[in-house]
Amino acid sequence: MASSSRALARFGAAARQLSAPEAVAKLARPHANFATTTSARKPDLSASPIIARARPVSSQFTFTRSYADAPPLPKKRSGKIRTTFRWMWRGTYLSLLGLVGAVIYDGYLDRYPDVQFIPDPEKKTLVVLGTGWGSVALLKKLDCANYNVIVISPRNYFLFTPLLPSCTTGNIEHRSIMEPVRQILRHKKAAAKFYEADATKIDYERKVIKISDNSDVKGTINETEVPYDMLVVGVGAENATFGIPGVREHSCFLKEIRDAQAIRTKIMDCVETAAFKDQDSAEIDRLLHMVVVGGGPTGVEFAGELRDFFDHDIQKLIPDIAPRFKVTLVEALPNVLPMFSKQLIDYTESTFKEEHIEIKTKTMVKKVTDKTIEAEITGPDGKKSLITIPYGLLVWATGNAVRPLVKDLMSQIPAQKDSRRGLAVNEYLVVQGARDIWAVGDCAVAGYAPTAQVASQEGAFLARLFNNMAKTEALDTKVKELSSSLNVRPGNAAEITSEIESLEKQLRRQKDIKPFHYSHQGSLAYIGSEKAVADVAWFNGNLASGGKLTYLFWRSAYLSMCFSTRNRVLVAMDWIKAKVYGRDVSRE
The missing domain is CATH 3.50.50.100 (FAD/NAD(P)-binding domain)
Structure with missing residues (x-):
């Protein structure tokens, strides 16, 4: 070790007598005497203060800078992404907490409203x-x-x-x-x-x-x-029957809660009767044929919901009879959804065709019995003919009286x-x-x-x-x-x-009260398969759209239109429950 120190001292003195380039060049050459006098572990010359102070004067020499002269390493990009996601999660978490708190507070106000006062009995x-x-x-x-x-x-x-x-x-x-x-x-x-x-x-x-x-x-x-x-x-x-015989006796209407309950019961009655042992084939086809009269939003939405019910739920539970299920929509006008644009009417009709929902336009119902419908249909050539449509369920969704x-x-x-x-x-x-x-x-x-x-x-x-x-x-x-x-x-x-x-x-x-003026905000309708159509007022015109994104808009619009926060929460929970567990197929 003593000899090594003496050798380094001699090299330092020699370097001071030489110019910087000569000193660097000399130090760079291998030194035989130095190599023989040092121990097996060679010293790190790059750490020498002489090497650190020396700067190359020509492109012939290249040196690696020491850690003291190196620039700071750039921060990793993944750190920024993690920080962004962390703040996004915090924002979502706080938003959910705020939403839950608002619902609880609304429920408290709903349960404990302010005290009311009695108006003056002299008032009108x-x-x-x-x-x-x-x-x-x-x-x-x-x-x-x-x-x-x-x-x-x-x-x-x-x-x-x-x-x-x-x-x-x-x-x-x-x-x-x-x-x-x-x-x-x-x-x-x-x-x-x-x-x-x-x-x-x-x-x-x-x-x-x-x-x-x-x-x-x-x-x-x-x-x-x-x-x-x-x-x-x-x-x-009230529901208009237009004086057609048998409509009030054999049809289900869709205007009140009791109507929806009656339709639900009738659907499951038809399904369970069709699944009965040794049931006749023609009778199965009749029982599983659901007819909707009326091509307005109510009739179209019910037809779409009915098709979804069988495709997503009944088919899994009763696969033997599910393929024989059929939905027919009857409309007296030339097309369905007459209040919508031509573009959305065509889209609805093409979607129904994909969903195997038959549309019979220019068809006037003349008579209704307990098992069949007699209707007059106008063909493309203008000729009229009578047809008989067997059905298991008939829903009347047209006209007001x-x-x-x-x-x-x-x-x-x-x-x-x-x-x-x-x-x-x-x-x-x-x-x-x-x-x-x-x-x-x-x-x-x-x-x-x-x-x-x-x-x-x-x-x-x-x-x-x-x-x-x-x-x-x-x-x-x-x-x-x-x-x-x-x-x-x-x-x-x-x-x-x-x-x-x-x-x-x-x-x-x-x-100075201005008279009533109706402002049309648009029309919405669900057409099945998680698709909807919307004809919404937009600036000075209308914005027509259809598809799955419109379906999300349809849901959000109806959810916002619900009367109270209680209704919105219950409807949203019903949608989630149906999505996770499926629709309830019980009769009642």
């Missing part, structure tokens, strides 16, 4: 008939403190009808799309009354409504009268004698020829299609109108009081006059 009595789309939209936005509100309906719930076809196949439970009316009224600041009863007659001259108890349990009083100052008729319409209550009211008002489809109303939804009576929904003729979207907008318009009328009356009364006090106390005449002018300006603004 506003009676609302029905709990459909128009009536509930009115109640939702109405300030009940301005009136004594009374709601009369044979059902004590609001029904989200667009999802009714899904209830027939077990995709959604019927209670998930029902919202109790008393729950709606309980969240109003002022108390409102509800009577579950049938309105049997509206006495237009006396301004009273005759009602009767429609429940199975009867009390001592089964019929009575309810007086009104203002009346809103929102009773909707005026209810007897509305017919009776129309007969009392001379201005309604020429109306055929319901109560004719003006641009403010006032029943023509009547005083203090308004009509909304399918029972009103306002020049628009009888859809839930129209009824909902009409109800919201009436709520704004009634709230405005109450404010107008309050302002008018205050102006009269101030005008009378001006004559009694002339000392503050300038101040009172200024206040009167301000109130009159507000009064003019309140009285």
Whole structure:
């Protein structure tokens, strides 16, 4: 070791006497004496301070920089990706926690609403008939403190009808799309009354409504009268049979919850009877033939749901008879979904063809028996012929008819004698020829299609109108009081006059109410196989789309349209349950 130290000292002295290039060159040559005097482990010359300070002066020499001169290594890209995913997971986690918290808080408010106050009995009595789309939209936005509100309906719930076809196949439970009316009224600041009863007659001259108890349990009083100052008729319409024999006796309708339950029972009855031991082959074909009359959104959606039910669930449980299942859609018009664009009509018809759903257009049903349909079909050449269609289930999903209550009211008002489809109303939804009576929904003729979207907008318009009328009356009364006090106390005449002018300006603004105008937001329909069509208003035109992405939009749109958070949660859970475990095939 001592000899090694002496050798390094000699090399250092020699290097100091030479120039930098010569020193580097000399040190780079192997030194025999040095190699023989050192031990087996050679020293690392690259770590020598002389080598570190030396810099190459020509491209002939190349040296590796020491760790002190090397630039820092770049950070790995995977670290940034992990950080991004970590923050995304945290955001998702916090969003889910916030969503759960919002649902729990909404449930708390639903269970424990604020205390209501009783309105002044001297105020006007506003009676609302029905709990459909128009009536509930009115109640939702109405300030009940301005009136004594009374709601009369044979059902004590609001029904989200667009999802009714899904209830027939077990995709959604019927209670998930029902919202109790008393729950709606309980969240109003002022108390409102509800009577579950049938309105049997509206006495237009006396301004009273005759009602009767429609429940199975009867009390001592089964019929009575309810007086009104203002009346809103929102009773909707009933199913139209067009006078065709056998329709009401042998068809299933799709308008109420009990209709969906009856269809569900009938479907499983047909399936189980077709699977019965030694069943006749022709009878199996008849039992498994489901016929839907009506090519509107309700009929199309039900046909699609029915096909999905058999393809995804029945086929797995009863594979022997599943291939013989058949769905036929009958429509009197030249095509289905007449309210949609031609592009979406063609897409729907091609999708139905892929799903083996037969469409019979230009087909008029003439007679219905317990097992067959007799219909008149118009061929491409214009010739008409009669056909017989055997069926196991017949669902009638077309047309509306005026209810007897509305017919009776129309007969009392001379201005309604020429109306055929319901109560004719003006641009403010006032029943023509009547005083203090308004009509909304399918029972009103306002020049628009009888859809839930129209009824909902009409109800919201009436709520704004009634709230405005109450404010107008309050302002008018205050102006009269101030005008009378001006004559009694002339000392503050300038101040009172200024206040009167301000109130009159507000009064003019309140009285300037624009008439009702329907704003079409678009049309949606499910067509089976997790596909949907949408014709949505977009700026100054319409956006037409169809397919699986439209199906996701259809679901999100219907979910947002549900009345309450409770409905949205229940419907979403039903969809998840059906996706994971399949539809329930039990009979009841």
